[in-house]
Amino acid sequence: MKQRIGNALTGIRAKHSCSGNELIKTFLPYRNGMFQVDFYRAKPATFGIHLLIRTGSSDHNMWLAGYAISKGMRLKYSEGLLKEGAPIAGEDEKGVFAALGLIYPVSAGNC
Numbered sequence: 001m002k003q004r005i006g007n008a009l010t011g012i013r014a015k016h017s018c019s020g021n022e023l024i025k026t027f028l029p030y031r032n033g034m035f036q037v038d039f040y041r042a043k044p045a046t047f048g049i050h051l052l053i054r055t056g057s058s059d060h061n062m063w064l065a066g067y068a069i070s071k072g073m074r075l076k077y078s079e080g081l082l083k084e085g086a087p088i089a090g091e092d093e094k095g096v097f098a099a100l101g102l103i104y105p106v107s108a109g110n111c
């Protein structure tokens with residue numbers, strides 16, 4: 001899969017800045033310049049934590065990380081919500097909030 005993504009990006013003249021097992025950073029041509037796009041590879045067990053962290057604001061992510069620490073846990077995008085070094089949530093956002101003892105925010109689109 002990693003090779004197929006890399007080949008597709010090369011085909012559209014993207015310039016890689018970093019490529020690893022969990023992240024590809026690349027610059028894509030757009031009009032008269034380039035813009036950075038990050039591709040994260042999530043497993044089913046970490047999809048929710050990726051979604052939560054990568055679509056949330058940095059302020060919210062920092063607050064969640066600090067809150068997790070205050071509860072004896074750690075938020076780690078590549079592994080999920082950890083307690084005593086072992087993942088306890090991360091498949092979906094709702095599970096992460098539940099494991100932290102927080103109410104899952106519901107928007108009009110989730111009703």
